[in-house]
Amino acid sequence: MKILIVYATTEGQTRRICQVCSDTLIAAGHSVELLQASGADEIDIARFDAAILAASLHMQHYQKEMAHFAAEHAEALGHLPTVFLSVSLAIVGGDPDELADLETIAQRFFEDTGWHPRRVEQIAGAFRFTQYDFLKSWAMRWVASQKGQTVDPNADTEYTDWTALKAMVSDWAAKVDKAC
Template sequence: MKLLVGYATTEGQSRKIARHVADRLADAGHMVELLSLTDGEGLALDRFDRAVLVASIHAGQYRKELTSFAQDNALWLRRQPVLFLSVSLAAAGHESEDWRGLDRIVEDFAEVTGWTPDRAEQVAGAYRPSEYDLFKRFIMRRIIATKDPGADLDTDREYTDWPALDALVDDWIVG
């Protein structure tokens, strides 16, 4: 099977997740193309049987390149099996209000793009204070202090559950 794994990333965790998924699918014997959606314009999608799209949420929305890609390719995306992995720190928590908010973001995205993912999954991202500017570090520290009270606010931490992600991808590819 020929698969597209496309991603839109802000700080690199979505790219890391996309690479992990692409490697897993390739190891399972599939032909995989990993693509930053910043390079997705004019891509010949008809050569792919399925797709995995990975994108981070920041300030309540996805990156513009994902939105543009979905708008431009909504017809193809509706015809093919697509796994949409939505990456955020909110997905690391267990608060129902946060999860409802994540669902609303996916719904808003679908309304704007004209494409509703047939399978959308929330994936926990990463906290990287070592890479943030002063303003972002301040905001992110407040978020992490609330979501993970025991966290060291000066240390980078990955919240992605890799075994759960592997199980999710394995389930999707056989389904």
């Protein structure tokens, strides 16, 4: 099966997540094309059997380049089995209100772009203090404290559950492959 993975990232965690997805799918015998959304406008979606799109959530919005890509290719993506990986730190705390907000934000993104994936997965992101300027570092330390997290402002802290991610992608691909 030929799978397209398109991502948008701010500090790089979503790219790492997509690379793990790609490696997992390749190990299972699939062909994968991994592209950053900002450079994927000319891609022929019809060449693929399935697609994964991934973007990280910042200030209640996904990256503009992912919104542009999803809107530009909504019709073609609608013909494929797709999964959207929504990467954020809000998932970490498990707060029911924040989880509901994540769903609302994702649904607004789908309405705005006209693309409606068949599956949505909320994936925990990371604090990337090595990528932050002073102001963002301060703001992210405040976010961490609000979630009861202890972080080192001089190091990155990952919350992505790599084992669960690999299992989810493998399960999704197996179901898609079986349906084809």
